[in-house]
Amino acid sequence: MDNQRNLLLAVVLCGLLLFGWDAMMQQFYPQPDRPTPTQAAAPAPSASSAPTREGGLTDPAAVALEKRDLATALKSPQRVRIDAPAVSGSIDLVGARIDDLTLKGRRETLKKDSDPVRLFSPAGTPAQHFAQFGWVGEGLRVPDAKTVWTAEGGPLAPGKPVTLKWPNGEGQVFTIELSIDDNYLITAKQTVGNASRAPIVVRPFATVSRTSATASLDQWTIHSGPIGYFDDGVDFGTDYDDIAAAGRLTPEGSARWIGFTDIYWMSAIVPQSTARVDADFRSLGGGVFRADAIYQPLTVPTGRQISRTTQLFAGAKESEVLGGYERAGIAGFDNAIDWGWFGVIEKPILWLLRWLYGIAGNFGVAIILLTVIVRGLMFPIAQKQFASMAAMRAIQPKMKAIQDRYKDDKPKQQQEIMALYKTEGVNPLAGCLPVLLQIPIFYGLYKVLMVSIEMRHKPFALWIQDLSAPDPAHILNLFGLLPFTPPSFLAIGPLAVLLGISMWATFRLNPPATDPVQAQMFKFMPWVLMFVMAPFAAGLLIYWITNNLLTLAQQSYLYSKHPQLRAQAEKDKTDQDRAKARDAKAKG
Structure with missing residues (x-):
């Protein structure tokens, strides 16, 4: 009787594991709903679309609106092209924003005609994500989001810098010299020259702004969201909800770099290592967040100029590239990939x-x-x-x-x-x-x-x-011949079946368990694991x-x-x- 009760309990637990797995996988690996005709015709994007593993817009209306907004914004003649080996895009001369960036060699989907992955989009678009360099000051005109800069050079490419200038009409000239390497690092040298009769005080800054609507799925094993290196380590503990709740969140410790990460992509500001900065995350409302790095006040005497150099990483988290930047002096950059506890094995x-x-x-x-x-x-x-x-x-x-x-x-x-x-x-x-x-x-x-x-x-x-x-073939819908997608706990493909059979064969070779309950559990285990492992x-x-x-x-x-x-x-x-x-x- 005890053995029968234990066996029944084991079967119930296996059933709970099997069917509970679907709910857990929906939590960790949710898939976007397939658009219905009504959704496709919706006039406005939905803010409640579930994030996907790689991130990006999932609401059909938001995707359509993003395409329309991009077509309009990128036609502006007030733009300087970016054409580097790893990235392409443009710089908006209104506000001196780097707000148009796609990654060469990285496609959105497996289709050969798929568009390249878009990392940056202009402010106000559904997928807005951009970087900006500027100054704050008192008692003088400083450039803002509406300032129209003049450009020298272009397109921005390795060995071909672009210089943005703006005189404020009060004796100060603000300059941003941009250069780019062969990968994903843009360097901005911010200079202010003072030709007035009195010294001025300014604070250079660099920011990255983005919407969380395009964020990849933040899982307990893989971090997505705010990120930075503070004091002696990378912080993976802050998410968008934390910033939204706080309004403004200032991490403890000295910031070596700060920004936002998805599973595969990252945008981060790297301040000048010899200068002190105030770094924080801010919620701007509407699901838009900003990472700031603001330098300490600089006094610019009359007839002098002072510069601060900031780097912007915007690209794919390729371990070799990140490791190269770390060896070049960006602390902890290789650990921007969320290796977790077993990094010593994973690398x-x-x-x-x-x-x-x-x-x-x-x-x-x-x-x-x-x-x-x-x-x-x-x-x-x-x-x-x-x-x-x-x-x-x-x-x-x-x-x-x-x-x-x-x-x-x-x-x-x-x-x-x-x-x-x-x-x-x-x-x-x-x-x-x-x-x-x-x-x-x-x-x-x-x-x-x-x-x-x-x-x-x-x-x-x-x-x-x-x-x-995961294995895209599903036995239950006859490998796509039937017009439906099985739920995740029944999405068994050929690989999962091979796994179950191979595990059953290995269990058969082992000495049989003397305890009847254990023996029954070993009979069930290969097939339970077949269902559990199918979504991996x-x-x-x-x-x-x-x-x-x-x-x-x-x-x-x-x-x-x-x-x-x-x-x-x-x-x-x-x-x-x-x-x-x-x-x-x-x-x-």
């Missing part, structure tokens, strides 16, 4: 994957090769595990005798069993070591697939065209399937080296089958 995994990709030319093959390497390195440990299992099997009769002898004295029983382990040189925990070592590697690969842009849109073979996304990245499933196949090969080999284990496993299974038959006969 070598990514390095090894990139190296294997350079050899294989396919990231899916690189994941398979990585799995082979990991299993190869762990093979000596697996051998010790099987040797320990063989030793444990050998002392089973002695353990049974001790348990029978001291069945009424548990402390003495444990003491004698531990003494037996010591005498026979057996470590009962040795079999756990490979599993424990696999956990950080598995989680590390999961994070690499989730946060590293190197995996984004990387194909494997056949229908798997994006290893960072295809690359992660490829890793696990490969790992299971290698486990099968490894166990078959090691069983051939330790025939007593296989013999004992077969005996245990026979004994269990006989016990079940006896129980069934007794009940019948």
